[in-house]
Amino acid sequence: MARLKGIGPGHAPMTLAEAGARAVSLVAPVAGTQALPLSQADGRVLAQDVFAGLPLPPFANSAVDGYALRFDDLAPGAETRLPVFGRVAAGEMAPAELGRGALRIFTGAPIPPGADTIVMQEDVRREGDAVLLPPGLRRGANLRPAGEDVARGARAFEAGRRLRPQDLGLLAALGLERLTLRRRPRVALFSTGDELTEPGGKLPPAAIYDANRPMLRALLARAGAEPVDLGILRDDRDGLAARLKEAARDCDLVITSGGVSVGEEDHVRAALATLGSLDFWQIAIKPGKPVAVGTIAETPFLGLPGNPVAVFVTFAFVARPMIARLAGTACDPLLRLPVRLGFSHRGKPGRREFLRVSVEPGADAIPLARRHPGEGAGSLASLTQSDGLVELAEDPALAEEGSIQPFLPYSALLG
């Protein structure tokens, strides 16, 4: 495990890109695979390449309801009258060959040898046992050849692929029912702080309900981890150290929120210093400046800040790539979409800022971003009432109203 050099509060904050790269360098893919049915494979990572054991589609078939025929039976430039000699629906065998005439055919039905063109039923006239075909048809129209989508033997997926619902569709079409998947990383999760109370109970004076853990549990699950929820750690250095040590024994990563700032009540840093190695990072972003990283007996540790919006942002840019690497998959680069600012914002030079915004259709093709009035890093309502984050680069510090800026919808950060 690579050891980081310590970066104390006196040092210059690092960039977000540097922090993300360092965080990823701390972890390695977890070992172990599981054979699981397709029904449990969404969001899981393939441990092996998958090759197509059959072509898709498996046989040439019709893309429409209509008539199958031989293109050369059509009169060039004139209407053609052909006898209808049979009928084939999806799931039925096609006749052994096509005689002179047209075969009534339905979408998905196999095409008999000899037929090379399908005409949509809306484009023909039916007269008794004959069909009248207009001129101008295209050879090969509406026919789906065997293997057009996936050739037999082709690699359908590479090992390391994080499966999406559409992938499950393709795997099923290839006839696969069980897959060899990587084990999900087990991520221990704690909240820290004497002020925290479990939701559902009575709220004592000066207390708040623990909001970060339910949010992080869900973020972890969506990122492809198995959350191991270990509750709230109180601000007591020895108790806290014992529980962190135990969690590190059973899990692939330990995540906490809170207690990483500079106050003397911020005990996570102190506990970590006695357990393993600890580096305290300041990242040049807002929100989400303080993050603690390190190891507890070889298990990586990530201490997120306590403010809920800072939790959300640091999870997206620091924790998510770590979890992807642990899970054995690539963290897809985030696609920023252009939006036009409906406000101007002066930031601090050298600091990247994430502003919560709602987007709406703009006067041109570019959506308009409106800033949420709740600016504080503690404002959960602002996260729920916005569509995503506008990302303002370190420089220039002034982002002017009307300028085009990158936007990250929450959906992109939750995958």
Ligand SMILES: Nc1nc2c(c(=O)[nH]1)N[C@H]1C(S)=C(S)[C@@H](COP(=O)(O)OP(=O)(O)OC[C@H]3O[C@@H](n4cnc5c(N)ncnc54)[C@H](O)[C@@H]3O)O[C@H]1N2
């Ligand atoms: N003197 C300074 N004070 C602070 C600084 C600083 O640089 N100098 N940084 C501020 C920033 S930025 C942040 S972010 C916070 C991070 O502090 P901690 O990680 O130590 O977090 P806490 O102090 O424990 O909590 C901060 C805030 O968040 C609330 N919180 C914590 N956990 C939860 C939870 N599970 N659910 C809901 N809310 C939670 C907590 O009650 C505090 O209000 O420090 C600033 N201070």
Ligand code: MOO
């Ligand atoms: O991380 Mo703090 O919330 O930057 O404000």
